[in-house]
Amino acid sequence: MKILDISLPLSPHTPHWPTDTSTRLWQTSCIADGAHSNDTHMETSLHAGTHYDAPLHFLPEGKSIDKIDLSVFMGPTYLAHMPKVKSISEHDLEKLRLPKGTSRILFKTANSKRWGSNDAEFNKEYVGLTAGAAQWLVKNKIKLVGIDYLSVAAFDEIVPVHKTLLGKGIAILEGLDLRKAKEGKYELIAFPLLIPGSEASLVRAVLLTK
Helix, strand or coil, X not given: CEEEECCCCCCCCCCCCCCCCCCEEEEEECHHXXXXXXXXXXXXXXXXXXXXECHHHCCCCCCCHHHCXXXXXXXXXXXXXXXXXXXXXXXXXXXXXXXXXXXXXXXXXXXXXXXXXXXXXXXXXXXXXXXXXXXXXXXXXXXXXXXXXXCCECHHHHHHHHHHHHHCCCEEEECCCCCCCCCEEEEEECCECCCCCCCEEEECCEEEEC
C-alpha cells in the first residue's frame, strides 16, 4: 500500500484567501540559545492550506467541524482529472461517468500547476464548481468533494455553491496538492482537527493506493 500526501505545506509562502493574512510561524524557545527545548507558535487562518469547510462557515445554524461524523472523512474516493475546464459545470460532471456508488470525489484541474510556481499571490482565475455543478453533486448523493485550490467554488459563485453543498451536509475539502495523483480510485484519509465550535479545520490529507 502506497501513501500519497496531498496536503499543502503551511508556511508564510502558502497562498491564502485575499481577506486572510499569511501564515506566521515563530520560535518561542531555542536549544541553540540555551533553552531546554525548541518550541514554535503558529498564527494562521483555519482556511489556509489544506482544510475543511464545515456547514457553520456559511450557515448560521450549521454544524461546526467537531459535530461532523468522522466516517465522512475516510473511505473510497474517486479522483477526476479535468485539466482543460475553466470551471466545472454539471455538464462536465455528466461526462465523467463516475464509477457506480461513488460518494467522495476529488477534482484535479489546471489549478494543480499553481502549487509548483512558488507564487503565494492569490489568483481569482482558478477552476471551481458552478452552482449547477453543486446541485449535481447533491442530486448524485456525493458526501465529500475536494479540489486543488483554496475554494471549491468558482470565484464569482462562492456563496451559492457553498450554501448548496454545506446545506446538504457535503464535506468540502479545499487546498489539495494533487500534482502527483492520477485519475482513478483511492482510499482517502483526511481527518480535521478537533476544534469545538469552529467553522473550519486544517487537515493532513492522504490517498492510499496499491
